[in-house]
Amino acid sequence: xxxxxxxxxxxxxxxxxxxxxxxxxxxxxxxxxxxxxxxxxxxxxxxxxxxxxxxxxxxxxxxxxxxxxxxxxxxxxxxxxxxxxxxxxxxxxxxxxxxxxxxxxxxxxxxxxxxxxxxxxxxxxxxxxxxxxxxxxxxxxxxxxxxxxxxxxxxxxxxxxxxxxxxxxxxxxxxxxxxxxxxxxxxxxxxxxxxxxxxxxxxxxxxxxxxxxxxxxxxxxxxxxxxxxxxxxxxxxxxxxxxxxxxxxxxxxxxxxxxxxxxxxxx
Numbered sequence: 001x002x003x004x005x006x007x008x009x010x011x012x013x014x015x016x017x018x019x020x021x022x023x024x025x026x027x028x029x030x031x032x033x034x035x036x037x038x039x040x041x042x043x044x045x046x047x048x049x050x051x052x053x054x055x056x057x058x059x060x061x062x063x064x065x066x067x068x069x070x071x072x073x074x075x076x077x078x079x080x081x082x083x084x085x086x087x088x089x090x091x092x093x094x095x096x097x098x099x100x101x102x103x104x105x106x107x108x109x110x111x112x113x114x115x116x117x118x119x120x121x122x123x124x125x126x127x128x129x130x131x132x133x134x135x136x137x138x139x140x141x142x143x144x145x146x147x148x149x150x151x152x153x154x155x156x157x158x159x160x161x162x163x164x165x166x167x168x169x170x171x172x173x174x175x176x177x178x179x180x181x182x183x184x185x186x187x188x189x190x191x192x193x194x195x196x197x198x199x200x201x202x203x204x205x206x207x208x209x210x211x212x213x214x215x216x217x218x219x220x221x222x223x224x225x226x227x228x229x230x231x232x233x234x235x236x237x238x239x240x241x242x243x244x245x246x247x248x249x250x251x252x253x254x255x256x257x258x259x260x261x262x263x264x265x266x267x
Contacts, residue, residue, distance in 0.1 A: 005038040010060075016053040016207035016266075017200070018046045018105070025061025028114060030069035031122075036092065040099040047104035053207035053266045055103060056199050057126060058110035065119025067140060068093065093118050093150035100125040101151075101222060104215040106206045110199035111135040111177075111186070121150040124159060127218060128202060129186040131177040132195040137185060142172040158225045160184055210248035211266035 003024075010021040020042050022029040031039075039057075046052045059065060100107055100122065109126035116138040123129055123137070139156075141148045148169055156165035160183050168175065177189045190198045206214065216239040224232045243249050248264045255262035 005034040008032070009035050009038040009042070011042055013052060015204050016051065017203040018042065018049075018052045018055045020055065020057045022057075022059035022065055024069075025059075025063070027069060028063030028066040029059045029061065029119070030066050031096075031118065032069045033092070036096050040095060043099040043103045043107070047102075050266060052105055053209070053211045054203040055105050055107045056110055056203045057100070057107060057122065058196070058199065059112055061113070062134075063113040063119075064109075064111045064115040064135065065122055066114055067117030067119055089149050093121075097121055097125045097151040097155075104218075105211065106203075106214050106218065108199055108203050108206070110195050111137075112192070112195055114138065114174075116140040118150040121148075121152050121155060124155050124185060125151065130195065130198050130202065131180060131186045131189050132192040133177055133189055134192050135177040135180070135186075135189075137175045137180050139168045139172050142170060207266075208264060210246070210252060210262075210264045212246045213243050213248060216243050 008022070008024050010019075010023045012019050020039060022031065022035065022039075024030065024032075024035070043055065046055050096118070106128070107126045109123040109129045111123050111129060111131040113132065113134055114136055115123045117140045120137045120139065139148060139152065141152070152169065153165070156168065159165075160168075164183060175183070175185070177186065180186045181189045188198070220232070220235055220239055223235055227235065247267045248262075251264060252262050
C-alpha cells in the first residue's frame with residue numbers, strides 16, 4: 001500500500017535541526033516521485049527558515065535508499081519522443097541532487113544501510129556523510145545497462161578522482177562503509193547503534209555555528225571545484241564582504257577580543 005508523502009518522508013525540527021527521514025523500509029527506501037518532491041520542498045524550506053540551522057537526511061530500516069522507484073510518477077502523455085528522457089532527468093534526479101548542493105544550511109547524511117544509484121548520490125551530495133558500519137555504496141547503473149544519473153559523474157570524480165570514480169561506475173561493485181571512508185566518500189563510520197546519536201551531535205554542533213558563514217563557505221567550496229583561481233578568489237572576497245555584515249561575524253570578533261565563547265544566532 002502506498003502512503004502519503006508525509007508518511008513516506010518523515011520530517012521534524014529539533015534544536016535547530018531539520019530531520020528528513022525516508023520512510024519506505026519495505027522497499028529499502030527506493031525513492032518515489034512524490035518522495036523526491038517532498039525532499040526538495042523540505043530542503044527549500046530549510047534554506048528559507050531562520051529557525052533551521054542544519055539538516056540531517058537519513059532513512060528508516062535497513063536501507064538508506066536503493067535508487068529510484070518510478071511507480072507513482074506522472075503518466076506520460078503519449079509516445080516518447082526525443083528529449084523526453086533528458087527532460088525527465090533534469091526535472092527529476094538532477095533537481096534532487098541540486099537541492100542538496102544548493103541548500104543554504106549544512107546537510108549531514110546519516111547513511112543507515114545500502115545507498116545505491118540515486119540513493120548513493122543523494123548521500124554523497126551532502127556536506128558531511130556519516131555511515132553506519134552496515135552501510136554500503138553501489139553505483140548500480142552499469143548493472144542495468146544504464147548511464148549514471150543524479151550528478152554521479154559530477155560528484156564522484158570530485159570526491160575520489162576520475163580513475164577511482166570510473167572503477168566504481170564501470171564495475172558497479174558494492175563499497176563497504178570502511179572502504180568508503182578510506183576512499184574519502186564518507187567522513188566517519190560508526191557502529192549502527194551510534195549512527196543517529198552521532199548525526200545528532202554533528203548537526204546540533206553545526207546548528208550552534210555562524211549559519212550564514214557556513215552557507216557562504218559551502219558555496220565557496222562547491223564552486224571552487226568548477227571555477228578557476230581568479231573566480232574562486234573573487235568569490236571568496238565577495239563572501240567575506242557579505243558575511244562581515246552579519247550579526248554572527250560581529251559576535252565572533254567581539255567574543256575573540258573579550259576572550260569568551262561566542263553565542264551565534266544564525267543571523
